Amino acid sequence: MKNRSRNPRSRPGRRSGAAPRRDPLIGVEVDVKIADIGARGDGLAETTAIGGKSVLVYVDGVLPGDDVRVKLRQKRGDGYGAEVVAINAGVTAHAAAKCPHYDQCGGCSLQHLPDADYRTWKRHRAVQAVMRAGISDAGEAENMVAALETSPPSSRRRADFSVICTQEGVFVGFTERFSHHIVNVSECAVLIPAIVEFRNQFQSFLESLPRETVTIIRNVVANYSDTGLDVMIGASHEPNLDLRQGLAELADHVDLARLAWKVGDHPAEPVAQRRTPQVRFAGVPVSVPSGGFLQATREGETALTNAIANALSRIPARQVIDLFCGIGSFTFPLALTGDRRRVMAVEGDINAVRAMQYAVGKASAPIEVIHRDLFRQPLDADALKDADVVVFDPPRAGALAQCEILADFGPEWIFAVSCNPATFARDMRLLRNGGYELQQVVPVDQFLWSPHLEMFAVLRRTLPVAA
Numbered sequence: 001m002k003n004r005s006r007n008p009r010s011r012p013g014r015r016s017g018a019a020p021r022r023d024p025l026i027g028v029e030v031d032v033k034i035a036d037i038g039a040r041g042d043g044l045a046e047t048t049a050i051g052g053k054s055v056l057v058y059v060d061g062v063l064p065g066d067d068v069r070v071k072l073r074q075k076r077g078d079g080y081g082a083e084v085v086a087i088n089a090g091v092t093a094h095a096a097a098k099c100p101h102y103d104q105c106g107g108c109s110l111q112h113l114p115d116a117d118y119r120t121w122k123r124h125r126a127v128q129a130v131m132r133a134g135i136s137d138a139g140e141a142e143n144m145v146a147a148l149e150t151s152p153p154s155s156r157r158r159a160d161f162s163v164i165c166t167q168e169g170v171f172v173g174f175t176e177r178f179s180h181h182i183v184n185v186s187e188c189a190v191l192i193p194a195i196v197e198f199r200n201q202f203q204s205f206l207e208s209l210p211r212e213t214v215t216i217i218r219n220v221v222a223n224y225s226d227t228g229l230d231v232m233i234g235a236s237h238e239p240n241l242d243l244r245q246g247l248a249e250l251a252d253h254v255d256l257a258r259l260a261w262k263v264g265d266h267p268a269e270p271v272a273q274r275r276t277p278q279v280r281f282a283g284v285p286v287s288v289p290s291g292g293f294l295q296a297t298r299e300g301e302t303a304l305t306n307a308i309a310n311a312l313s314r315i316p317a318r319q320v321i322d323l324f325c326g327i328g329s330f331t332f333p334l335a336l337t338g339d340r341r342r343v344m345a346v347e348g349d350i351n352a353v354r355a356m357q358y359a360v361g362k363a364s365a366p367i368e369v370i371h372r373d374l375f376r377q378p379l380d381a382d383a384l385k386d387a388d389v390v391v392f393d394p395p396r397a398g399a400l401a402q403c404e405i406l407a408d409f410g411p412e413w414i415f416a417v418s419c420n421p422a423t424f425a426r427d428m429r430l431l432r433n434g435g436y437e438l439q440q441v442v443p444v445d446q447f448l449w450s451p452h453l454e455m456f457a458v459l460r461r462t463l464p465v466a467a
């Protein structure tokens with residue numbers, strides 16, 4: 001059972017003048033039996049032990065069947081977050097943690113689930129999302145969802161570490177759950193070893209610097225490209241000359257492909273570029289912009305592109321639109337594998353668009369890349385009219401504005417990729433109301449032992465386009 005003891009290494013908190021009004025239930029202890037695991041990976045229990053009123057309790061690090069005494073720690077949504085203070089009878093068999101930081105680190109929350117139960121739970125999240133999209137028959141939703149595609153441990157190729165410097169030292173890591181404390185993750189069971197090794201070297205490097213230098217650093221993003229690690233440091237100020245020199249030496253020492261520095265919303269500026277960070281999609285090399293988006297694991301990217309290719313193999317598609325295309329994980333395979341197809345690729349990040357345009361030109365690929373904010377200016381009926389298939393893969397917020405137009409004017413086929421079951425359900429519901437049939441969902445787990453889930457969906461229009 002997870003023991004989330006308080007981490008003393010916190011930022012000093014601020015005190016306001018007036019004492020905040022305290023919720024009388026905070027600090028109360030109750031006995032509960034865990035009934036289920038919720039969407040964020042905590043155990044769920046309901047108790048009427050407090051004044052006969054039903055209270056929902058979210059407990060970290062427990063499994064269904066666990067009988068525990070918990071202390072309510074904070075208000076959380078429609079219930080209370082709680083921590084285990086004692087184990088009563090009948091604790092279920094918890095799996096051993098895969099990582100020494102599991103008790104503290106908020107990156108993973110489900111290592112204590114036995115592997116088969118974990119996979120069942122994760123796939124079930126996709127079934128629940130399908131039901132929230134309006135397929136109310138549980139059997140129908142169950143049949144629609146394919147087997148879970150998983151990524152192995154030590155395969156995550158992207159990490160965003162928080163950095164803080166306190167009286168106790170320098171911290172480079174992930175936040176503790178439900179807190180601002182940073183856990184120094186000197187080992188990690190999900191990240192590729194090269195990223196963990198870099199983190200450890202980077203922490204040692206920061207420990208060698210004056211404190212006032214380290215305090216300007218906010219975070220560090222590490223992307224593992226095909227040509228090596230691409231690192232971007234986020235900071236509040238520009239680095240001075242000494243720091244630049246030190247960073248260039250660190251890049252040599254750790255064999256980084258590139259090390260860039262980014263102040264606030266300003267563009268990232270390379271401090272050391274030893275190789276161009278690149279990835280290949282369908283054999284085409286594409287430069288990765290500093291801090292740019294990559295699918296979290298190679299295996300996850302392959303599972304998604306295979307799912308797209310399988311769905312496409314049944315359709316005589318000549319023209320495809322790839323929305324929220326990033327640097328083209330799907331665009332190049334769509335255009336260049338199997339039958340060559342014309343692809344219109346749309347993306348809001350100008351650095352990704354430039355990287356794509358350059359790669360498209362070099363490869364003479366049948367791809368047109370368009371820079372556009374699809375939240376403010378979704379593609380309209382005219383832009384959609386020649387497409388046989390639309391693929392979309394939005395950020396966590398989903399593709400609401402675009403789906404409203406697709407619902408009325410979208411082509412026969414839509415392939416949707418989503419990293420958020422909640423917005424996935426909303427967008428699928430919209431498309432189904434517009435006359436699309438949700439045919440298949442493939443759940444892809446790139447975020448091992450976390451509640452995050454990627455989903456691929458195939459939709460087919462069964463009602464004609466709006467007049």
Ligand SMILES: C[S@@+](CC[C@H](N)C(=O)[O-])C[C@H]1O[C@@H](n2cnc3c(N)ncnc32)[C@H](O)[C@@H]1O
Pocket residue numbers: 293294295323324325326327328329330346347348349352372373374375376393394395419
């Ligand atoms: C989940 S990523 C998918 C990228 C790509 N499909 C891939 O697999 O690598 C979402 C992409 O949407 C882009 N994006 C975010 N907001 C956007 C907007 N308002 N308009 C257009 N693109 C946006 C991001 O820059 C990012 O590249």
